[in-house]
Amino acid sequence: MSIDAPIDESLSSVVEYDEISCEMCLQLNASLSFIAPLEAVLFDIDGTLCDSDPLHYYAFRDMLQEIGFNDGTPIDEEFFIDNISGKHNEELCSVLLPDWEFEKAMQFMVDKEALFRRLAAEQLEPISGLNNVCKWVEDLGLKRAAVTNAPKSNAELLISMLKLQDFFEVIVLAEECARPKPFPDPYLKALDALKVSPNHTFVFEDSVSGIKAANGAGMPAVGMATRNPEQMLRDAGASLVIKDYNDPKLWENLQEMLLQKLPL
Structure with missing residues (x-):
């Protein structure tokens, strides 16, 4: 489904893209350590779910x-x-x-x-390990949304081909928002639709604009280095950069969160 409900004003005031503080930037760039407990995972589509x-x-x-x-x-x-x-x-x-x-x-x-x-x-091919991370999200009962700058026809095709129609509770299109990524509007809209806090949510993203949008909405981003250089994603603000969903770095972080009951 796609959503066209207005953004909750209380949520949109959490972090403004143009006014994000240096302190918040440093926190987001340092790690994913302040997420506790985890409520939701948000995904970009192009380059994040599939190698498009x-x-x-x-x-x-x-x-x-x-x-x-x-x-x-x-x-x-x-x-x-x-x-x-x-x-x-x-x-x-x-x-x-x-x-x-x-x-x-x-x-x-x-x-x-x-x-x-x-x-x-x-x-079209999915990013390696996508099914594993989707199963992990489902098994934990986490909320999830796809958030994209892509046109509706593209988003619908890719999600259908990846057989994820029943996985995502919400699909947010930038064309339904006041501003696209790199502004935080699409991610703020997803948070509002899922009724979750940015303090308990993280994002998978593969682009500079997407990482900036996630950070601007108050969430850390896991950078997917499917095509863009790892350092470019780090410089944009990614808290963790992985090659695909089978990357041991990702699962080490997730496992630590579950076993030690610590923030991701």
Whole structure:
């Protein structure tokens, strides 16, 4: 399901993205140690549940080349990571097509997303270990939501292909929020919908904008280094960076929380 209820004003005042304190930043960057007890886990979708970034890269590369972007030279993965990954389509209009009328630029993005969905329908794979972490969340009875900057059609396709329709209690789309990631609005909306505190919730994210959004909403983020460099995710504020859901670092943290009854 997707939600369109207004954000609880008391919750939205927990942390403002533009005014997050240095003290809070340091706390979030240090560890996940202040979560106790754990109530919920939030997930980004692209690059976090599934290795979809290469498909977005291929779609952008081919379509930008078709319109003569960069003098017709195909963009490389470094350009994609630095300028495209994790950004909302409205922002990408100004980043990639600043001289185009907005309506024309948005139609380009719509066409690109259609190409992405065709590629995803043929090639999409879950991040290794995803089923294990989903089972862990379910076994503990934790609340969970998917929170994404992706268009609704993309989110629905990916969640369906991953067979997670019954796993998520809530799906929050940035297009239903006042502001997308890197602002905290989508994550604040998820917290409000699940009726949980940011002090008892953490986030899985693979992008700089997503990590900043999670931190801005008062939650630590586990960075998924599926494609983006580990140091980039750490610099963005990730409390822990893992390669996939089988990473021993993740399970050491989770096991410590359960066995010692300590914060994650």
